[in-house]
Amino acid sequence: MPTLLLDKERCLRNIEKMAGKADHHRLSFRPHCKTHQSATVGSWFREFGISRITVSSFRMAEYFAGSGWRDILVAFPLNPKKSGTLDRIADKCNISILVDNPEILPFLISIRHRVKFYIDIDTGYGRTGVKAEHPEQVEEIIRLSGKNKNLEFAGFYCHAGHSYRAKNAEERSAIHAKAIGDLNRLKEQFRNHSPRILYGDTPNCSTQADFDGIDEITPGNFVFYDLFQHSIGSCGLEEIAVAMACPLVSRYPENKRLVIHGGAVHFSKETVERNGRPVYGQLILKSAKGWEPYPGEHYLDSISQEHGVMENTGVLFDRTGIGDQLYFLPVHSCLTANLMKEYVTLDGEIIDTIHT
């Protein structure tokens, strides 16, 4: 079976670096846990003084509350049918939620615990959030929330996820600058509420230097990084902390094709472009201490449900035999981790997740 390896040293370095950056910019650090989804990996953050986390579902909130976290932001629009769950978790810890639509407020009228909410702001991503250009909608949400004594407006949250689509560093910096500008304008407009500003996708938190006016950052993927983050300049290949170990199950001399056990149910179907074509993973050379890119750049060219295929592997072909393990950096570590359900460290320790 394919296995998801976790290089704990690299992972700790990634956490340390981001925690250090937050300190340097005097930002609070509320890492997003949707990438690792693991109580054990979560516990590593505590060593760096982290006491607040972000999650993307109530299921994750319950899981992490169960492992001792006492300040959790659910960064996903509330499903009105979940107000009971919200109350149950709020009984155990400080839970905060996102609101971006006054329609949700009547569903919160019956909550029994005091809950902080952040207004989700859209600075151009176009997924969720009140458009930054519409402060009157922010005003309306704050006004209507005032009818519910258990709701406390705490500030603004922004995930500038269009940073993932930026074509180059300049474009990403422009996305970042607009977000910072928008959020600071709102902070000023609503200063009588002393709003906190929560911000931070992995690309921007990894690469930007100006966090003026931001109070707290919430990146998640940086804990492992992946080929996609590398492709947009968020990290070096040597910072990617997870790798798939897949058995080589057949070899075809004619076109030097290698077939591994490792497909869409292991890697996910996410691709990144390399040399003008989509690939599903990059081959690495594993040593006892970690890994490095395999010389000559080899990629996983196609996958189906269980199969992975590498074409025209050249001299690599002759160095392999059926039954060998091949190792690959995944394209999107969040989705790969979600599919693989557990990690194995380089020391052979099995790391649990919400799925195990």
Next chain:
Amino acid sequence: MPTLLLDKERCLRNIEKMAGKADHHRLSFRPHCKTHQSATVGSWFREFGISRITVSSFRMAEYFAGSGWRDILVAFPLNPKKSGTLDRIADKCNISILVDNPEILPFLISIRHRVKFYIDIDTGYGRTGVKAEHPEQVEEIIRLSGKNKNLEFAGFYCHAGHSYRAKNAEERSAIHAKAIGDLNRLKEQFRNHSPRILYGDTPNCSTQADFDGIDEITPGNFVFYDLFQHSIGSCGLEEIAVAMACPLVSRYPENKRLVIHGGAVHFSKETVERNGRPVYGQLILKSAKGWEPYPGEHYLDSISQEHGVMENTGVLFDRTGIGDQLYFLPVHSCLTANLMKEYVTLDGEIIDTIHT
């Protein structure tokens, strides 16, 4: 949480139709279980007299052996490290495997049970298999396997998966005709071994009428079908037997955007093209008895890890409210089922899988 609904009536009709087609063409029917991965759904096949199944991993083989199946083909190249597992399962049932490379044979020297093997034939798909144009490689595998008394050559297996890439019915028919021709030529060349011919992806098994020389068909996806199969003409929309139920969590009047809880960790990242752009699911109208396409064709336009987004929804927008359930046909039912881990029937019954 998103839920994967299973319309048992449609599913039974799909099984009945394929079993009927097999009967009509006097083919044995060995359905592939990788799509449903469920002992319960598997048991529905028994009502149609099915006693043989196909799976794509030893883990699946053990799971289905545990629910009483006694004739299982593992249609995936054997990982040499799994010969112990092979023996363990062979202790309980008739297990057959695929071989497409003489390199695997030495690893099988220690098996203690008699195991049938089929030689995997590549008629143009280019994933696994001995190329049909190289009967000398077939000869070599049969000759070398003769050294192992526990290995029994049983015939040829072919998954003509390039049928999924065919641009139209003519192209698919040409792929099918070549496969049938290749397999019959091999059957004739190796007639002294009385080889059985196992064949059959869902597109070809659903649409072709000539199965001359084929002994057994092994399609899998047809049990549920999906938007992709529909897009290439394998099924009608009304034959798709699974649908995602996703809560509507926010609404944005400006561009009539709807956001659901339902993302890449529920649907998978598989897309199909509709009106020149990739979509992740098609909106349907659910009734107590089943579902039908939502009038006007509405699609899931983009997804991230947990979010699904529909843009410019027009009159649909005004008919919705936060907390509503929206229902979607998935693009690739195999991957969606694998992620969702269980089904809920229209009667509310929870159906287990290998993951539960």
